[in-house]
Amino acid sequence: MNVSEADGPQRTLLFGGGIHRVPGGLAVTQIVDGSGTVVMKDGKLAGTNVSGKAIVKFASGALSQLSGKAVTFASKPLGYNRFDLQFSD
Numbered sequence: 001m002n003v004s005e006a007d008g009p010q011r012t013l014l015f016g017g018g019i020h021r022v023p024g025g026l027a028v029t030q031i032v033d034g035s036g037t038v039v040m041k042d043g044k045l046a047g048t049n050v051s052g053k054a055i056v057k058f059a060s061g062a063l064s065q066l067s068g069k070a071v072t073f074a075s076k077p078l079g080y081n082r083f084d085l086q087f088s089d
Contacts, residue, residue, distance in 0.1 A: 009038040011037065025061035025064070027056050029056055034054075054072075056071060
C-alpha cells in the first residue's frame with residue numbers, strides 16, 4: 001500500500017508500507033523515500049515502476065535478520081493487479 005503524489009507520469013511516494021510473507025517468515029515495512037513512473041501498454045495503465053528505501057519495522061522467522069534494518073526496494077508490473085517486488089539490504 002502507498003500514497004503518492006503525481007506530476008504527469010512521475011510519482012513521488014509520500015506514505016506507504018506493507019506486510020510481506022515468505023515461507024516461514026513475515027516482515028512489516030514502512031516506506032521512507034520512493035519514486036516511480038507510470039507504465040502504459042496499448043494506451044492503458046499497466047502499473048508503475050517504483051523504487052526507494054524502507055525500514056523493516058518488524059520481522060520474524062526466515063526474515064528476522066531484517067528487523068530494524070533499512071532496505072531498498074524496486075517494483076515492476078507483471079500484469080493486472082500483479083507486480084514483482086524485490087528488497088535488498
